[in-house]
Amino acid sequence: MIVIKIGGAAGVGFERVCDDLAPRIIAGERIVVVHGGSDETNRLAERLGRPPRFITSPSGHTSRRTDAETIEIFQMACCGAVNKRLVRELLSRNVNAVGLSGVDGALWRGRRKHAIRAVEDGAVTVIRDDYTGTVDRVNADLLRTLLDAGATPVLSPPGLSEEHEPINVDADRAAARTACALGAHTLIILSNVPGLLRAFPNESSLVPEVARAELDSAEELAQGRMKKKVLAAREAIEGGVARVVLADARVDNPVSRALEGRGTVIA
Amino acid sequence: MIVIKIGGAAGVGFERVCDDLAPRIIAGERIVVVHGGSDETNRLAERLGRPPRFITSPSGHTSRRTDAETIEIFQMACCGAVNKRLVRELLSRNVNAVGLSGVDGALWRGRRKHAIRAVEDGAVTVIRDDYTGTVDRVNADLLRTLLDAGATPVLSPPGLSEEHEPINVDADRAAARTACALGAHTLIILSNVPGLLRAFPNESSLVPEVARAELDSAEELAQGRMKKKVLAAREAIEGGVARVVLADARVDNPVSRALEGRGTVIA
Numbered sequence: 001m002i003v004i005k006i007g008g009a010a011g012v013g014f015e016r017v018c019d020d021l022a023p024r025i026i027a028g029e030r031i032v033v034v035h036g037g038s039d040e041t042n043r044l045a046e047r048l049g050r051p052p053r054f055i056t057s058p059s060g061h062t063s064r065r066t067d068a069e070t071i072e073i074f075q076m077a078c079c080g081a082v083n084k085r086l087v088r089e090l091l092s093r094n095v096n097a098v099g100l101s102g103v104d105g106a107l108w109r110g111r112r113k114h115a116i117r118a119v120e121d122g123a124v125t126v127i128r129d130d131y132t133g134t135v136d137r138v139n140a141d142l143l144r145t146l147l148d149a150g151a152t153p154v155l156s157p158p159g160l161s162e163e164h165e166p167i168n169v170d171a172d173r174a175a176a177r178t179a180c181a182l183g184a185h186t187l188i189i190l191s192n193v194p195g196l197l198r199a200f201p202n203e204s205s206l207v208p209e210v211a212r213a214e215l216d217s218a219e220e221l222a223q224g225r226m227k228k229k230v231l232a233a234r235e236a237i238e239g240g241v242a243r244v245v246l247a248d249a250r251v252d253n254p255v256s257r258a259l260e261g262r263g264t265v266i267a
Numbered sequence: 268m269i270v271i272k273i274g275g276a277a278g279v280g281f282e283r284v285c286d287d288l289a290p291r292i293i294a295g296e297r298i299v300v301v302h303g304g305s306d307e308t309n310r311l312a313e314r315l316g317r318p319p320r321f322i323t324s325p326s327g328h329t330s331r332r333t334d335a336e337t338i339e340i341f342q343m344a345c346c347g348a349v350n351k352r353l354v355r356e357l358l359s360r361n362v363n364a365v366g367l368s369g370v371d372g373a374l375w376r377g378r379r380k381h382a383i384r385a386v387e388d389g390a391v392t393v394i395r396d397d398y399t400g401t402v403d404r405v406n407a408d409l410l411r412t413l414l415d416a417g418a419t420p421v422l423s424p425p426g427l428s429e430e431h432e433p434i435n436v437d438a439d440r441a442a443a444r445t446a447c448a449l450g451a452h453t454l455i456i457l458s459n460v461p462g463l464l465r466a467f468p469n470e471s472s473l474v475p476e477v478a479r480a481e482l483d484s485a486e487e488l489a490q491g492r493m494k495k496k497v498l499a500a501r502e503a504i505e506g507g508v509a510r511v512v513l514a515d516a517r518v519d520n521p522v523s524r525a526l527e528g529r530g531t532v533i534a
Contacts, residue, residue: 044343048314072348076311080347081339084370084425084433091373092431098372098409103351105365105418106358142365142418149412151372158351164359166351 001184002259005034005175005232007191007249008082014089017190020255022093030147032178033097033154035086036171037078038064044077045070055118055127061227063132066168071131075101075158075166083156090152098151100142101158102135103166108159108174109137112167133167135159135174138181172232180239187236188258189229190249195264196222196230210266212237218266233266243267268451269526272301272442272499274458274516275349281356284457287522289360297414299445300364300421302353303438304345305331311344312337322385322394328494330399333435338398342368342425342433350423357419365418367409368425369402370433375426375441376404379434400434402426402441405448439499447506454503455525456496457516462531463493477533479504485533500533510534 006017025031041064042052050073053065066074083099090097102108112133115126146153155178159169172189179187198205200223210218215234222230226246233244247263248254257263273284292298308331309319317340320332333341350366357364369375379400382393413420422445426436439456446454465472467490477485482501489497493513500511514530515521524530 075351076343076347078347079351080343080345084342084346084368087370088427088431088433091370091427096372098367099370100365100367101351103354103358103366105363142416145412145416145418149409151409151412160355160358164355166355 001030001032001182002186002188003032003034003175003179003182003184004255005172005187005189006086008036008039013250014086016252017249017254018086018089018093020253022090022095024255025095025152031152032143032147032182032184033086033152034171034175034178035082035154035156037074037082037156040077040082041074044081045073048073055116058117058119058124062224064168065127066131067129068131071158071166071168074168078156078158083154087154090154096151097154098146099154099156101156102169102174103158103160105139105142106160107139107142107155108135108157108169108177109139110135110159110161110167110169112161112163112165131165131167133159133161133169135169135177138178140181143178143182170228170232172229173235176232176236176239176241179236179241183240185242186259187233187241187244188255189232189244189246190254190258191225191229191246192248192250193226194248195246196226200224200226207264210264215266237266268297268299268449269453269455270299270301270442270446270449270451271522272439272454272456273353275303275306280517281353283519284516284521285356285360287520289357289362291522292362292419298419299410299414299449299451300353300419301438301442301445302349302421302423304341304349304423307344307349308341311348312340315340322383325384325386325391329491331435332394333398334396335398338425338433338435341435345423345425350421354421357421363418364421365413366421366423368423369436369441370425370427372406372409373427374406374409374422375402375424375436375444376406377402377426377428377434377436379428379430379432398432398434400426400428400436402436402444405445407448410445410449437495437499439496440502443499443503443506443508446503446508450507452509453526454500454508454511455522456499456511456513457521457525458492458496458513459515459517460493461515462513463489463497467491467493474531477531482533504533
């Protein structure tokens with residue numbers, strides 16, 4: 001079992017990833033696909049006159065400010081636009097792809113953060129109307145039911161809070177939780193960089209391997225979006241996944257290359 | 268097996284329908300839920316500065332003008348907004364609801380109409396860039412897999428064309444096709460009217476029963492959105508569904524009332 005997270009950022013073409021994925025799935029490999037929708041959410045939010053806002057936590061993590069209107073926009077962009085595009089790419093390659101969000105069947109159940117600390121103009125403020133959260137439980141039974149029936153689940157945020165609200169969950173970390181819950185041996189996180197870079201954004205400074213004991217320093221090295229990917233890798237490894245590969249989606253055969261260890265391998 | 272189509276028009280509250288549905292599903296009844304997203308699509312299209320447009324066929328049926336941008340808006344509104352809201356309403360009542368669109372697993376496969384005839388200013392024009400179609404095949408296996416696993420499918424347009432494009436399919440007619448494919452004994456179509464009215468919009472002029480032989484005259488009687496509901500009822504009956512009930516969603520216990528025959532019963 002492999003879980004593959006496909007980033008939605010600029011330069012990532014679903015076509016190349018699907019060209020590489022489809023023959024593997026058709027040959028019988030059990031694969032679960034996960035995606036986000038950050039860029040699509042930004043575009044839709046701009047068009048709706050609600051430009052995206054981001055907040056920075058005291059520990060330096062950046063996340064989307066997700067008020068009641070933003071979670072609706074996020075949901076439409078993720079489930080309505082990105083998910084269906086990816087499902088159609090797979091279907092057109094004879095893969096029986098079925099798109100689900102973390103809401104469906106309470107697939108990604110978690111806690112909504114009722115108080116978020118954010119740094120603004122040097123001062124820490126507390127935000128109480130945000131719809132952000134983390135995945136605590138995965139409905140692995142639903143995924144196994146689909147996989148056993150020959151379907152390939154294509155999973156999208158949002159998740160579902162304990163109070164049945166949609167919550168903005170990080171797709172990298174949700175993919176890690178999913179890999180743990182399914183007992184996957186490998187988690188691949190594809191994005192528009194070659195992996196963890198020692199000197200971001202210099203792409204020739206790729207870190208080829210991170211041992212479990214080196215995860216702390218890897219987290220310090222990571223910049224921007226890579227921070228959450230390294231955190232997701234840690235959660236996957238701690239949850240029993242044998243190998244995580246942070247790899248480039250912008251190349252031909254990105255999945256095969258990642259499985260060959262091209263990227264940053266965390267094991 | 269019952270298939271229930273819930274209209275999305277003004278006055279239809281998902282809460283009341285779900286209050287009535289949940290105990291039945293928990294008691295073991297096999298139910299598939301279908302919804303549309305016409306009003307939500309109108310709202311989103313307005314907000315995006317693309318006010319909805321409608322076309323009238325030479326036979327008098329009205330449908331949404333669905334160009335490439337509109338099908339994206341339609342998809343976001345249906346799959347991203349309405350579907351997840353309905354799924355959450357059911358989940359909060361302990362129903363293991365799983366939302367799917369007609370794209371997922373090629374659930375609603377059909378033909379895109381490559382040339383649509385529309386009446387404009389008294390003249391017939393042909394539109395060639397529309398993403399409208401009809402459902403020809405239903406992936407009943409996927410629905411049975413979910414039902415057997417204790418999940419309740421909640422189905423939303425769009426459908427999927429033979430060329431793997433999303434297509435705007437009428438949700439009433441898609442519900443009818445689904446009921447036929449599953450061998451459902453009953454199809455309930457809930458909306459914001461009590462059923463077929465002899466003198467629309469006079470709600471006391473309800474037609475309580477339509478025999479199969481009376482379907483032609485019922486179709487002539489039907490006004491506006493009711494036209495497609497009567498057509499859907501015909502397709503369901505001709506496809507082996509024993510009973511179709513066109514009933515009011517704006518009341519308490521709308522499903523139970525429909526099953527008691529309150530509404531327009533076509534059998």
